[in-house]
Amino acid sequence: MAQTPPRPTPCTTDPDTAGFWAAAQQEQLVVLTCRQCRSVVHLPRPRCTQCGSEEMEWTVVSGRGHLYSHTVVYHQIHPAFPVPYTVVLVSLEEYPEVRYTGYLPGAPDLVAGVAMNVFFESLDGVSLPNWRSA
Amino acid sequence: MTPVPGERASGTGCSIVGVGTTEYSRASGRTALALATEASLRALDDAGIKAAEVDGIVRCTDDVVLHNDLIETLALPNVEFWAHGGLGGTAPSAMIGYAVNAIRSGSAKVVLAYRSLNGRSGRRVGAGYGSQQAVVAGGEEGGRYDEYFLPYGLTTAGQMYALIAQRHMTEFGTTREQLGHIAMTCRRNAQSNPAAQMYGRPMTMDDYFNARMISSPLGLFDYSLETDGACAVVVTSTEQGRDSKTAPIAIAAVAQGGSAGVQAGRTLSSLMRKDLLTFPSHLVAENLYRRANLGPSDIDVAQLYDCFTITVLVQLEDYGFCVKGEGGPFAASGALDTTLPINTSGGHLSEAYMHGMNHVVEGVRQLRGESTRPVPGAEVCLVSSGAPPATSAMILTVDR
Numbered sequence: 001m002a003q004t005p006p007r008p009t010p011c012t013t014d015p016d017t018a019g020f021w022a023a024a025q026q027e028q029l030v031v032l033t034c035r036q037c038r039s040v041v042h043l044p045r046p047r048c049t050q051c052g053s054e055e056m057e058w059t060v061v062s063g064r065g066h067l068y069s070h071t072v073v074y075h076q077i078h079p080a081f082p083v084p085y086t087v088v089l090v091s092l093e094e095y096p097e098v099r100y101t102g103y104l105p106g107a108p109d110l111v112a113g114v115a116m117n118v119f120f121e122s123l124d125g126v127s128l129p130n131w132r133s134a
Numbered sequence: 135m136t137p138v139p140g141e142r143a144s145g146t147g148c149s150i151v152g153v154g155t156t157e158y159s160r161a162s163g164r165t166a167l168a169l170a171t172e173a174s175l176r177a178l179d180d181a182g183i184k185a186a187e188v189d190g191i192v193r194c195t196d197d198v199v200l201h202n203d204l205i206e207t208l209a210l211p212n213v214e215f216w217a218h219g220g221l222g223g224t225a226p227s228a229m230i231g232y233a234v235n236a237i238r239s240g241s242a243k244v245v246l247a248y249r250s251l252n253g254r255s256g257r258r259v260g261a262g263y264g265s266q267q268a269v270v271a272g273g274e275e276g277g278r279y280d281e282y283f284l285p286y287g288l289t290t291a292g293q294m295y296a297l298i299a300q301r302h303m304t305e306f307g308t309t310r311e312q313l314g315h316i317a318m319t320c321r322r323n324a325q326s327n328p329a330a331q332m333y334g335r336p337m338t339m340d341d342y343f344n345a346r347m348i349s350s351p352l353g354l355f356d357y358s359l360e361t362d363g364a365c366a367v368v369v370t371s372t373e374q375g376r377d378s379k380t381a382p383i384a385i386a387a388v389a390q391g392g393s394a395g396v397q398a399g400r401t402l403s404s405l406m407r408k409d410l411l412t413f414p415s416h417l418v419a420e421n422l423y424r425r426a427n428l429g430p431s432d433i434d435v436a437q438l439y440d441c442f443t444i445t446v447l448v449q450l451e452d453y454g455f456c457v458k459g460e461g462g463p464f465a466a467s468g469a470l471d472t473t474l475p476i477n478t479s480g481g482h483l484s485e486a487y488m489h490g491m492n493h494v495v496e497g498v499r500q501l502r503g504e505s506t507r508p509v510p511g512a513e514v515c516l517v518s519s520g521a522p523p524a525t526s527a528m529i530l531t532v533d534r
Contacts, residue, residue, distance in 0.1 A: 010281030017281060043279050043406050049394055069304065069410075071296035073287065075348040077262055081287035089297055089405060097408045103286035112304040128285055 007080045007103075009126045016044045019058045024127045027120045030058040031098050042098045063118035065090040065131070068099055072107045090116045090131045102131030145426075148234040149375040149382030149533060152181025152368035153495040158331055158486035161255040162362035169364035170199040170250035171207040177366040182379030183244060188368075190215035190242030192232045194225040194489065199250050208246075215242040221400045222259075223439055223520025225249075226490040227528040231388035233369035243370060249491035250364035258360050259487070262290030283402040291401050292357060292442065296349040298522070299444040302411055303351060305459065310351055312462035313443040314342040317355045317483055319470040320440060324480030327506040331359050332484035356443040358482035365491035367498070372533060383498045386514070386531045387426035391417035392524025404522040413521040415452035423454075426529045430454035433529075434512040435500055436474060437493035439520045440481040449518055453527075478507040490519045497530045 012021035023030040032041045034048035035055040047054045068091040076083045081103075088102040088110070102116070115134035120127045154176025156162070156169045178185050185208045191201040193216070201216040217232040219225060226249065233245035253259055288294070302308045321337040324330035337355065345354035375382030396414050397403045404410075423429050430453060438453075440446045447461040455474055456464040470476045479485045479496040486492055497517040499505045513534075518527040 007287070008284045010285050012281075014281070017279070021281070043282065043397065043403060045398075069297040069301040071293055071300060071352075072347075072350040073293060073296075074346065074350070077260070078287065078289045081289075085287055087286055087288045087293060087297065089301075099406055101283055101286040101288055101405075103288075112301070123285060130286070 004082055005080045007123055009124045010128065012126060016046050020044065021126065023058055023060070024120060024129050027127065028060050029063045029118045029129050030060050031092070031095055032056055033059040040095050040098055042095075061092055061094045064093040064134070065100075065116045065118070066093070067110055067112050067114045067116055069112065070110050086110065088116070088131055100129065100131070104132065108133070145372070145384050145386045145531065146234045146238070146388065147372055148237050148369055149372040149384050150230070150367055150494070150498050150530065151370050151375040151378040151380070151382045152177040152179070152183060153498045154178070154180055154366045155329070155492065155495055156363045158329060158361050158363040159254075160362065162252055166198045166250040166252055166256070166364070167203050167207060169252070169362070170204060170248050170366070173250065173364035173366035174204060174208055174246055174248055177246070177368045180380060181368045183368060185209065186211055187244045188246050189213055190233065190236050190245035192217050192219065192229045192245060192247040194220055194222070194229060194249050196222045196225070196489070197248070197250060199248070204246070204248070215245070220519070220526065221523065223441060223490045224523060224525035225519060226494050226526070227388055227517055227519040228390050228526035230367065230369060230385060230494065230528055231390065231526065234385055234388060237369065237371055243374065245369045246366060247369065248364060248366040249489050251489065252362045253487055254360040254362050256362070260290060260292060260357070260360055278399045279403050282406075288402060292352060293349045294402055294405055295442040295444050296352045297405060298410060298448070299351050302444065302447070305411065306462065308447065308462035310343070311339065312466045313356055313447060314339055315465045316440070316443040316446045316470065317342055320477045320481045320483035322471070323478050323507045324484035327479050327485060330480040330485040331361060332480060352442060352444065355483070358441050358487045359484070361486040361488065363486055363488060365488045365495050367491070367494055376533070381502060382533050383501045384531045384533045386428070386529040387422055388526065388528040389418050389421035389425055390524070390526045391415075391421050393417055396524055400523050411448065412458065413448055413452050414524045415449050415518060415521050415527065418525055418527045419453045422527050422529060428514065428529060432514050433474065433516045434514045435478060435509045436476045436516040437478070437481070437497045437518070438476050438516070439490050439493060439518045440477055440483050441487070441520065443483065445521055446476065449521065453516065453518065475507075475509045478505050478509065493517050493519075501530055501532050
C-alpha cells in the first residue's frame with residue numbers, strides 16, 4: 001500500500017482569511033464581524049455584506065457548537081484521506097448560522113445536534129481548528 | 135412586455151432548431167474538440183443549416199474547447215458573436231439565454247452552443263478539488279475558500295451533496311428510499327434510450343440499496359455517470375426556424391438567478407450559506423415563471439439537473455412542484471413517472487453526464503415527439519441547470 005501523503009495545509013496568507021488562521025495559531029476560534037453593524041460575515045469577505053463597512057474585526061467565540069451535518073466518506077478520492085473518514089459541519093453556539101468544517105478519522109457514531117467542541121491540531125506547523133464530540 | 139393573465143407569454147422569439155450529440159462512452163479515444171465538432175455538425179444537420187451560416191458561438195466557461203477551435207474545425211467564415219458563460223452545470227440554460235440575447239440584439243442570426251468533455255477518460259469531475267498539496271486561498275481563485283474545506287477531507291461535489299442530503303434527512307425526515315425513487319425513474323427512462331450509458335441495465339430498489347456507499351448517505355446510484363461525449367444546440371429566431379428541417383422548439387423564457395447570501399465560488403463554499411436546503415434554483419424559478427407567465431402546474435415534463443439524486447429532490451421543492459421539505463414524499467409518490475415525468479432520456483444519473491447540456495437536447499426531442507420515452511401531449515418542458523451556486527433554467531414549448 002502506498003504511503004499516505006500529508007493532509008493539505010490551508011493557505012494562511014490570504015488578506016481576507018489570514019486573521020482566522022492567525023487566531024487559530026493562538027488556539028482561538030474566531031468569526032469575522034462588522035464593527036459598524038455587528039453583523040457576522042461568513043465566509044469572510046473584504047467588506048460587510050450587510051452595511052458595506054470595511055471596518056471588520058475577528059471576534060473570539062467559545063469553540064462550542066452542535067453537529068449540523070456529517071458524511072462518512074467510504075470511496076477513496078484524495079490520497080491524504082484514507083477511508084473511511086468523517087467530515088462534519090458544526091454550527092457555532094453563539095452564531096448558529098455560522099458553520100465550520102471538521103475531520104474525524106473512521107466512522108464514529110454521530111447524530112445531528114450533538115454538542116461538539118473545537119480543538120486545535122498541528123498540520124505541518126499550521127494550527128488547524130477541528131471538532132470532536134463534547 | 136406584461137403577460138396577459140392566464141396566457142402563455144409570447145416568449146423570447148427564439149427557438150432551438152437543431153440538436154446533436156456524439157456517442158456517450160467511458161473512453162472516447164478522441165479529443166474534446168473532435169467530439170464538439172461532431173456534435174455541432176450533427177446539430178446543424180438536424181436543423182438543415184449549413185455550417186457556414188453559423189455566426190455566433192456560446193461556450194461553457196469550463197469547456198476545454200474554445201470558440202476559436204470550433205471556428206477552425208467547422209470552417210466558419212464569419213463569426214460575429216461569441217460568449218463564454220456559466221460555471222459547469224449551471225451554464226447550459228444561461229448559454230441558450232446568451233444565444234437568445236445575441237439574436238434579439240442583432241449580434242448574430244445562427245448561434246451554436248456546445249458542451250464537450252472527456253469526463254471519464256480525461257479529467258474526471260468526481261476527482262474534485264485539491265489534488266495538489268497547496269490549498270488555494272480565500273477570496274482568490276473564484277471565491278473557493280478551499281482552506282475551510284480541503285484540509286478536512288472535503289474535496290468533492292459528491293461529499294458536499296452528501297452533507298446536504300444528510301441535513302435534509304435530519305430536518306425533514308427524507309429517506310434513502312425516497313432518493314432511490316429518483317434514481318429508479320432515471321434508470322427506467324434510460325431503458326428505452328439506446329444512447330444511454332445505463333441502457334440494458336435495469337435497476338431494482340434492492341440494487342439501489344445494495345450498491346456500495348460512496349459518501350453517506352449517498353451510494354453509488356445516487357451519483358451521476360462521468361462520461362465522454364458532447365452535445366450541441368443551434369438557436370435561431372423562431373421565424374427563421376420555421377424554415378428549418380424540423381419544427382422549431384420555442385424558448386418561452388430563460389432565467390438566471392443569484393443573490394447575496396448564496397455564497398461565493400462554485401461548489402464547496404455553498405455549504406456555508408444560511409439556508410443550505412434551498413438552492414438559488416428557487417430564485418431562478420421565480421424569475422423564470424414570471425417571464426414565461428407560467429407556473430409549476432403548467433409544466434408537462436421536466437429535465438432536472440441531476441448530478442446527484444438529492445439535487446433533483448431539492449429542485450422539486452425549489453421549482454414549486456411541492457413545498458419545501460416534501461421533496462422526498464413527492465419523489466416517492468410516483469409523480470416523477472406520471473404527472474411530472476422527469477429526465478426522460480435517463481438524465482445524468484442514467485444517460486450521461488454532459489454537464490446539463492443533454493437535458494437541453496432531451497427537452498427539445500421530447501417536445502418534437504422524438505424522445506425515446508415520449509410524454510403524450512407534452513407541450514411545455516422545464517429544463518433546469520445545475521446547483522448549488524447561482525444558476526439558470528429555461529422553459530421550452532412547442533411552436534404554436
